[in-house]
Amino acid sequence: MTYSYTQISQYLTCPRRYRHRYLDGWREKDTRAAMLFGRAFEQALAARFRGEDPGISLYQEWSACQKSELHFSKNDTWDRMLQQGIQLLDRFCQDDRIRIRQHRRNLQVKVVRPVSATNDFVAYVDAIGYLDGTRCLLEWKTTSSRYPEEPNGLLALDPQLVCYSWMTGIAEVAQVVFVRKRLVEVQYLRTTITDEQRQEFGQLVEDTVRRIESAQFLPHSGIRFPQNPCSSCPYVGLCLGRQDLADTALVRRPGAEELGWLDELNY
Numbered sequence: 105m106t107y108s109y110t111q112i113s114q115y116l117t118c119p120r121r122y123r124h125r126y127l128d129g130w131r132e133k134d135t136r137a138a139m140l141f142g143r144a145f146e147q148a149l150a151a152r153f154r155g156e157d158p159g160i161s162l163y164q165e166w167s168a169c170q171k172s173e174l175h176f177s178k179n180d181t182w183d184r185m186l187q188q189g190i191q192l193l194d195r196f197c198q199d200d201r202i203r204i205r206q207h208r209r210n211l212q213v214k215v216v217r218p219v220s221a222t223n224d225f226v227a228y229v230d231a232i233g234y235l236d237g238t239r240c241l242l243e244w245k246t247t248s249s250r251y252p253e254e255p256n257g258l259l260a261l262d263p264q265l266v267c268y269s270w271m272t273g274i275a276e277v278a279q280v281v282f283v284r285k286r287l288v289e290v291q292y293l294r295t296t297i298t299d300e301q302r303q304e305f306g307q308l309v310e311d312t313v314r315r316i317e318s319a320q321f322l323p324h325s326g327i328r329f330p331q332n333p334c335s336s337c338p339y340v341g342l343c344l345g346r347q348d349l350a351d352t353a354l355v356r357r358p359g360a361e362e363l364g365w366l367d368e369l370n371y
């Protein structure tokens with residue numbers, strides 16, 4: 105079995121959700137415009153580091169999504185997102201704070217680590233490069249609102265960065281956050297992950313895998329503010345026995361368990 109950060113995170117959010125997704129094969133329909141835009145934008149960033157025109161790449165990748173039945177968040181349209189994307193790429197190129205050497209090796213870096221005799225853990229790190237001259241692991245994020253920067257040091261608690269630091273052994277980590285708002289902004293957030301955090305994350309993975317393999321899938325339900333995971337959960341139709349709701353949000357994919365790690369490429 106090959107596990108990924110997304111799988112562990114889904115299990116920790118709600119074990120029942122993990123079962124719906126990875127064992128029963130239900131997954132969300134790929135119609136969320138923000139998610140598809142994020143993928144197209146990452147392709148454009150990769151084009152920039154290959155020395156190609158990132159704006160052309162973004163237009164091509166985002167055009168390929170135009171025919172899909174896309175669901176946009178409020179105020180978003182296909183054109184508006186493209187325009188924001190082009191502005192963000194311009195800002196990123198002007199800032200010129202990121203360097204990636206040997207782009208073939210250092211973009212979308214696949215890392216595999218055994219977690220037991222029969223299980224591996226796989227991660228696809230967006231990039232390994234330099235932010236303002238410091239070598240670090242880099243993650244790209246596209247979002248419609250700024251990431252919080254207070255209290256100071258908050259980024260060190262980001263579980264995905266801790267996970268990738270654990271996978272690669274690289275302590276310096278950074279998120280480059282592309283904020284799609286009226287006046288676009290690129291945030292460069294850097295932090296250091298400690299040995300203790302990496303060790304604890306390894307223990308968390310071992311413990312979670314053990315619980316998955318003992319078939320512990322009790323729901324962590326909740327509908328009270330601010331802890332309301334069920335209200336925004338795509339699997340709520342299955343938990344309520346409402347097939348009509350499930351059909352709107354989900355498709356079923358047979359044999360999903362073996363391919364769960366592929367989700368890592370989508371998030």
Ligand code: SF4
Nearest residue numbers: 118121323334337343
């Ligand atoms: S609807 Fe609630 S209980 Fe059901 S999978 Fe989602 S979070 Fe878990």
